[in-house]
Amino acid sequence: MKKTPLFERHQKLKATMIEFGGWCMPVQYTAVIEEHRATRSAAGIFDICHMGEIEVRGTGARDLLQSVMSRNLDGQETGQMRLSVMPNVRGGIIDDLTVYKLGEEHYMVVTNAVTKDGDWEWIRKAQNEKGFREVTLRDISDATGKIDLQGPQSQVMLQKITLGNLAPLKFYHFMSTEVLGIPSIVSRSGYTGEDGFEIYADSRRIGEIFDALLSTGTPMGLKPVGLGARDTLRIESGMMLYGHEMDETVTPYEVVYGWLVDLTKEFTGCEALRKQKEEGVKKKLVGFEMIDRGIARHGYKVFGNGREIGRVTSGTFAPTLGKAVGFAFVDRTHDSPGAEIGIEIRGQQARARVVPLPFYRRSKT
Amino acid sequence: MAKPNPTDRKYTKEHEWALDQGSGVVVMGITDHAQELLTDIVYVELPKVGKKVKQMETVAVVESVKSVSDVYSPVSGEVIEVNGRLENEPELINKDAFGEGWIAKIKMDQPAELNNLMDASGYEALIKETTH
Numbered sequence: 001m002k003k004t005p006l007f008e009r010h011q012k013l014k015a016t017m018i019e020f021g022g023w024c025m026p027v028q029y030t031a032v033i034e035e036h037r038a039t040r041s042a043a044g045i046f047d048i049c050h051m052g053e054i055e056v057r058g059t060g061a062r063d064l065l066q067s068v069m070s071r072n073l074d075g076q077e078t079g080q081m082r083l084s085v086m087p088n089v090r091g092g093i094i095d096d097l098t099v100y101k102l103g104e105e106h107y108m109v110v111t112n113a114v115t116k117d118g119d120w121e122w123i124r125k126a127q128n129e130k131g132f133r134e135v136t137l138r139d140i141s142d143a144t145g146k147i148d149l150q151g152p153q154s155q156v157m158l159q160k161i162t163l164g165n166l167a168p169l170k171f172y173h174f175m176s177t178e179v180l181g182i183p184s185i186v187s188r189s190g191y192t193g194e195d196g197f198e199i200y201a202d203s204r205r206i207g208e209i210f211d212a213l214l215s216t217g218t219p220m221g222l223k224p225v226g227l228g229a230r231d232t233l234r235i236e237s238g239m240m241l242y243g244h245e246m247d248e249t250v251t252p253y254e255v256v257y258g259w260l261v262d263l264t265k266e267f268t269g270c271e272a273l274r275k276q277k278e279e280g281v282k283k284k285l286v287g288f289e290m291i292d293r294g295i296a297r298h299g300y301k302v303f304g305n306g307r308e309i310g311r312v313t314s315g316t317f318a319p320t321l322g323k324a325v326g327f328a329f330v331d332r333t334h335d336s337p338g339a340e341i342g343i344e345i346r347g348q349q350a351r352a353r354v355v356p357l358p359f360y361r362r363s364k365t
Numbered sequence: 366m367a368k369p370n371p372t373d374r375k376y377t378k379e380h381e382w383a384l385d386q387g388s389g390v391v392v393m394g395i396t397d398h399a400q401e402l403l404t405d406i407v408y409v410e411l412p413k414v415g416k417k418v419k420q421m422e423t424v425a426v427v428e429s430v431k432s433v434s435d436v437y438s439p440v441s442g443e444v445i446e447v448n449g450r451l452e453n454e455p456e457l458i459n460k461d462a463f464g465e466g467w468i469a470k471i472k473m474d475q476p477a478e479l480n481n482l483m484d485a486s487g488y489e490a491l492i493k494e495t496t497h
Contacts, residue, residue, distance in 0.1 A: 031404040032430040228431050293408055295428050317407040317430050324407075346410075346426065346433075 004049035005145050005203045006210055013224055020227055021114035023050040028226040035229035036319045039192055040362075042221025043151030045213055046230060049203065052116025052141040054109045054123065059134040061105040068126050069099065070252060070269065072262035076101050081172050081187055085252045085260050086119065087269030091276060092248040095119050096240070096257065100174060100185065108140075108185070108200075112242045116141055126268065145206025149213060150196030150225075150233075152362075157217040158197055161209070162186065166197075174198075180212050191230065193237025194362055235325065236318045238287060238358025244298060244314045245285055245327055251276055254329070255285040256357060283310060284335040287357040288343075290324040292350035296343040297326075303342035303349060304334040312343060318359055325359045326352075367492075368397040371463055375439065375479055376488035377421065382463065383439035389476055393439050394467040395427065395458065398492050403429040406458050409451040412469060416444045420478050425468050427458065436468060440478050446470040 001024040010017065015026035026047065028035060038044050056065060066073055071084035078101050086094045095115040100108040111119045120139055127135055149158055155166050164177030164186055174187030182205045190196040201209055214222065225233075231241070238256070240246055245255055252261050253276055263274055290296065296315040301308055315326025334341055337356045342349035370376065374384040380399035383391040400406065410426035418424050424438035447469045451457060458466035473479075483491065 027431070028404065033405045232430060294410075295408065295433070297433065317405075317428075319430070 002050070004047055005206050006047045006049060009207060009210060010047065010224075015224070015226060018227070021050060021112070023113060025050060026224070026226040028228045029224045032226075032228035032232060033319045035223050035225040036232050038221060038223035039151045039194060039225055039229065039233055040320055041152070042223075043149060043154040043157055043196070043217055044192070044223055044225035044229070044233075045210065045217065046148040046150065046225050047210070048146040048148050048198070049144075049206065050113040051146055052111035052113060052119065052139070053144045053146075053200070054111065054116075054120060055138040055140050056107045056109060056123070056135060057105065057138070058136050059105055060132040061107055061135050064123070064127055064130065064132045064135050065099060065107060065109070066265060067130060067267055068123055070261040070267060070273070071099070072265050073099060073101075074265075078103050079173055079175065081174055081189060083172075083260060085257055086122065087252065087267075087273065088248055089269055089272060091251040091253075091269045091272035093242075093246045093250055093252065093255075093257075094122055094248060096242060096246060096260075098189070100187070102176070102185075115242060143203055145201055145203035145209075147199045147206060147210055147213070148190050148192075148196065149199065149217075150190045150192040151194045151222075153217070153220050153222070154194075154196045157213060157220060157222060158186070158199075160216045161212050179209050182209065184209070191237075191239055192233040193239070193358065193360060194233075231314075232316050232319060235314055235316050235327070236320055236358070236360035238360075240285070240327070241314060251281070253277060254281045254283055280332075282332065283329045284332060285313065285327055285329055286335050286354045287359060288326055288328055288341060288352040289355050289359070290343075290350060290352050291340075292352075294345040294350045295324045295326075296328070296345060296350070296352065301344040302328045302330055303344065304330065304339070309334055309341070320360050325355075330354070367401050368463065370396060370398075370485040370488055372485045375482035375484060376491075377437060377439050377482055378491055379421070379437045381437055381439045383479065383482060385476075385479060386470070389473050390445065390470055391440055391442075391473060391479070392467050392470050393424075395436055395462055396488070397462040400459050400462045400466070403427060403432065403434060404459070405430045406455045409455045409458070409468070411447040411449070411451060412444045414444055414447060418442065418444065418471070420481070424471075427455075438471060439482055440471055440473045441475055442471040442473040444469050445472045
């Protein structure tokens with residue numbers, strides 16, 4: 001199992017560690033709900049060093065990425081990031097990732113942990129097939145440390161240790177700056193539904209930033225947050241997780257990623273996706289909330305009008321909402337908000353209702 | 366740190382406790398160590414009164430945010446009472462696993478089965494073994 005540069009710190013904080021995508025990661029430090037609430041009310045700090053970063057640079061970098069990404073990167077300015085899907089020829093999702101434009105013909109692609117090596121191979125293959133000889137691909141995952149700081153107080157906390165002026169930084173924008181004097185990329189983005197930042201810096205020094213944020217933030221309510229609360233936070237905010245809601249057999253139109261597909265441009269998988277857009281999808285990812293008691297979890301069967309119509313992909317107790325919610329794939333007969341579905345929990349059907357996403361939306365001031 | 370395991374009761378290797386109340390009835394629940402592992406219990410599925418269980422058969426289910434876990438009956442017998450407060454206050458198990466967080470009372474078929482269970486020191490040795 002791989003260890004992140006923050007591993008010893010997690011041990012010192014007495015985190016419970018688990019395996020995730022080949023990495024030894026903290027699942028919780030104290031308790032999931034406590035960490036979840038801290039993130040919603042003040043801030044949480046997350047070790048995200050396991051995620052992958054691939055640098056794409058040189059003449060043709062943009063066109064290479066355009067040829068593998070479903071999202072149109074035209075009009076993206078330096079300092080902007082974009083969420084995208086990288087589909088296979090059938091339109092299935094190889095990965096969902098963020099593309100940071102560092103400069104003209106210079107990008108950083110941020111991948112999920114389990115998919116990084118596959119992403120690398122896929123982009124490499126496209127480069128060779130399409131002859132982008134001037135483009136340099138670099139896997140900078142091991143050299144790059146990543147921390148997420150999420151929650152309403154995160155700007156105040158991070159501002160204390162960075163030269164960059166955070167207040168004008170817009171959502172899904174980033175700056176190259178210094179944090180604690182360490183060259184860093186800081187974007188206003190995240191995976192919790194709160195205001196917050198993703199911070200990238202040299203993996204040998206990321207620990208210093210982690211320590212400094214913990215010591216400045218703790219008096220203001222900052223807590224280190226493990227993968228347990230990372231999951232409850234992202235589910236409440238209606239965000240999907242690769243390997244649960246998505247894999248290579250699922251297309252962007254079947255989940256909530258249709259908006260990441262631009263069919264006016266050419267890219268790998270665009271024909272399959274054009275065809276699917278025309279014909280319509282057969283299954284659809286929906287959000288649901290439980291009417292009866294119980295938590296529907298990954299893999300549980302979903303029923304509608306007495307027949308099996310799908311599977312649960314993620315489910316949890318949502319601490320902010322005080323009820324159990326989740327995602328499921330269902331037949332199109334049951335994909336509208338309000339539809340009642342049954343979910344088999346330990347041999348018995350519990351009632352649930354399809355609801356609009358997200359489950360939770362922060363109040364913006 | 367988990368609370369000390371009371372010496373007045375017996376323990377299973379699956380982290381349940383059973384307290385002999387006399388007249389063939391035990392109160393049972395899960396240990397403080399177990400609730401620490403689970404954290405944040407959000408649902409408890411209680412058995413119906415009258416349910417017959419065998420020793421180490423599932424008698425209840427506890428769901429935490431993270432996971433679902435079966436709770437095994439420390440003895441064979443009939444469920445004669447359940448802790449209904451857990452329906453609305455599942456966190457009682459997190460707060461007081463050995464007391465207010467009790468799960469069920471079971472009328473034992475074979476009181477001698479209690480001898481199959483561990484005492485507090487045996488249970489502590491088991492926890493030490495599994496957490497290192």
